[in-house]
Amino acid sequence: MENLQLWQRYQDWLYYHAGLGLYVDISRMRFDESLIETLKPKFDQAFESIQALENGAIANPDEDRMVGHYWLRNPDIAPTEDIKNEIVSSLQDIDTFVQKVHTGAIKPPQAFKFTDILSVGIGGSALGPQFVAEALALDTAPMNIHFIDNTDPTGIDRIFTRLKDRLKSTLVIITSKSGGTPETRNGMLEVKAAYENQGLDFAQHAVAITMTGSKMYEFAKSGGWLAIFPMFDWVGGRTSELSAVGLLPAALQGIDIHQMLEGAKIMDEATRIRDIKTNPAVLLAMSWYHSGNGKGEKDMVMLPYKDSLLLFSRYLQQLIMESLGKEKDLDGNTVYQGIAVYGNKGSTDQHAYVQQLREGVPNFFVTFVEVLEDREGTSIEVEPGVTSGDYLSGLLQGTRQALYENHRDSVTITIPQVNALTVGALIALYERTVSLYACLVNINAYHQPGVEAGKKAAASILELQNKVVEAIESASESLDITTLADRSGATDQIEAVYKIVRHLAANKRGIKLEGDFSKPSSLKVSAA
Numbered sequence: 001m002e003n004l005q006l007w008q009r010y011q012d013w014l015y016y017h018a019g020l021g022l023y024v025d026i027s028r029m030r031f032d033e034s035l036i037e038t039l040k041p042k043f044d045q046a047f048e049s050i051q052a053l054e055n056g057a058i059a060n061p062d063e064d065r066m067v068g069h070y071w072l073r074n075p076d077i078a079p080t081e082d083i084k085n086e087i088v089s090s091l092q093d094i095d096t097f098v099q100k101v102h103t104g105a106i107k108p109p110q111a112f113k114f115t116d117i118l119s120v121g122i123g124g125s126a127l128g129p130q131f132v133a134e135a136l137a138l139d140t141a142p143m144n145i146h147f148i149d150n151t152d153p154t155g156i157d158r159i160f161t162r163l164k165d166r167l168k169s170t171l172v173i174i175t176s177k178s179g180g181t182p183e184t185r186n187g188m189l190e191v192k193a194a195y196e197n198q199g200l201d202f203a204q205h206a207v208a209i210t211m212t213g214s215k216m217y218e219f220a221k222s223g224g225w226l227a228i229f230p231m232f233d234w235v236g237g238r239t240s241e242l243s244a245v246g247l248l249p250a251a252l253q254g255i256d257i258h259q260m261l262e263g264a265k266i267m268d269e270a271t272r273i274r275d276i277k278t279n280p281a282v283l284l285a286m287s288w289y290h291s292g293n294g295k296g297e298k299d300m301v302m303l304p305y306k307d308s309l310l311l312f313s314r315y316l317q318q319l320i321m322e323s324l325g326k327e328k329d330l331d332g333n334t335v336y337q338g339i340a341v342y343g344n345k346g347s348t349d350q351h352a353y354v355q356q357l358r359e360g361v362p363n364f365f366v367t368f369v370e371v372l373e374d375r376e377g378t379s380i381e382v383e384p385g386v387t388s389g390d391y392l393s394g395l396l397q398g399t400r401q402a403l404y405e406n407h408r409d410s411v412t413i414t415i416p417q418v419n420a421l422t423v424g425a426l427i428a429l430y431e432r433t434v435s436l437y438a439c440l441v442n443i444n445a446y447h448q449p450g451v452e453a454g455k456k457a458a459a460s461i462l463e464l465q466n467k468v469v470e471a472i473e474s475a476s477e478s479l480d481i482t483t484l485a486d487r488s489g490a491t492d493q494i495e496a497v498y499k500i501v502r503h504l505a506a507n508k509r510g511i512k513l514e515g516d517f518s519k520p521s522s523l524k525v526s527a528a
């Protein structure tokens with residue numbers, strides 16, 4: 001296509017939201033108008049099911065749950081008065097609690113004020129707060145946030161080392177919707193032990209965000225923790241950033257959570273419009289559909305040209321891949337759906353893998369995120385008439401063009417600034433796009449049956465570990481791995497037994513492993 005034709009296509013397809021100053025440009029996706037005709041009936045159906053969802057239909061049949069993250073930013077549309085009140089009072093509780101923490105009305109026993117936040121959670125209970133902290137928290141924030149989002153002892157120790165003497169002025173937020181996620185439970189127990197080791201009263205530092213009645217809820221309640229904020233049954237983990245999960249840590253960092261909610265509310269309204277060309281989420285869903293042929297054949301490379309948006313792609317990885325990565329469609333057919341998401345930031349990634357994007361396997365489309373304002377204040381000139389920000393802008397344009405010329409498509413989202421309003425809007429834009437796309441390809445975006453398999457397998461490995469240790473302790477001689485597996489009642493799980501003893505031996509857990517490590521069958525195991 002000639003440049004002038006492209007310019008026309010750009011104008012024909014440009015979406016602009018005046019209130020948010022947000023643009024969506026899909027002109028560099030090579031679809032033709034016939035796609036609209038094909039997709040129109042599917043979109044009509046999608047609008048119906050999304051409205052039903054917003055009205056409180058059971059949208060997650062597996063878990064018999066409503067899906068209500070849209071109500072969080074507009075409680076007036078909640079399906080019942082009770083739900084509306086829950087949302088409003090949770091928000092008030094957050095505001096009050098945060099104000100008291102900031103003024104020192106709620107303070108740790110051994111310091112004047114809370115200075116830091118330690119957030120313990122995983123998946124949807126970590127990714128949103130991490131993205132928003134990176135995007136919006138200032139260096140002058142009233143409190144600094146740290147995350148434990150894994151059960152990695154070294155990772156946990158690194159945080160303790162960083163906090164050192166500040167543990168006594170750190171507020172710990174344990175976030176788990178289910179209240180039963182093992183990684184989060186472990187993180188909580190590790191943090192609790194660290195407080196006790198320093199002679200500090202953990203309960204006076206601890207806050208839980210979880211569903212009422214969960215294991216974590218009972219633990220926090222019986223332990224007399226500072227506060228418990230509710231996680232609602234009808235908010236999924238990956239769409240929970242605008243519930244207490246994201247709002248409490250954000251507000252503690254001095255981020256304007258009301259603006260975040262406002263941005264999301266405005267975007268929700270914009271993406272309710274039942275039209276293809278004037279609904280930004282429809283434009284994105286259509287682009288995804290076109291690019292991957294409705295089967296996720298192409299990966300989504302997220303390239304925000306702004307350091308503060310570095311974690312956007314990581315956040316979207318869960319939102320998109322956990323929602324869309326499904327084996328079965330709603331009719332039970334095997335479909336293997338999904339869209340793979342990766343990316344960090346531009347222009348940095350241009351010096352890493354853009355070579356492959358430009359010339360290698362054409363199995364992706366790019367989403368550029370452009371931020372118009374370079375910085376607050378003026379910039380120096382790095383060359384006559386040119387600033388660092390001009391470079392960033394030029395590199396984005398250049399990469400978009402170079403990719404397009406080589407038949408690599410892209411979408412570009414442009415925002416005026418990274419601020420609470422636009423971040424809230426971006427979250428809502430992608431939440432809605434995921435909902436719409438899931439309807440287009442006829443899958444349930446709101447369950448995650450595949451996640452359970454790994455969790456169950458891990459639990460059975462830990463059970464086996466206990467049997468293996470018993471077998472070693474009750475043996476009077478050293479055992480080879482085959483015999484050990486037999487005695488553990490796990491003859492056919494010999495590889496798992498081998499890996500368990502290798503791990504225990506590496507961690508001074510009272511087990512000795514001897515022999516030729518390149519030949520596992522030669523190894524002898526005994527109690528150390």
Ligand SMILES: O=P(O)(O)OC[C@H]1O[C@H](O)[C@H](O)[C@@H](O)[C@@H]1O
Pocket residue numbers: 122123124125175176177178179180181184237238322448451
């Ligand atoms: O918040 P939690 O209940 O601890 O869950 C944390 C995460 O657990 C699982 O991996 C789910 O698949 C995620 O969707 C969820 O965000």
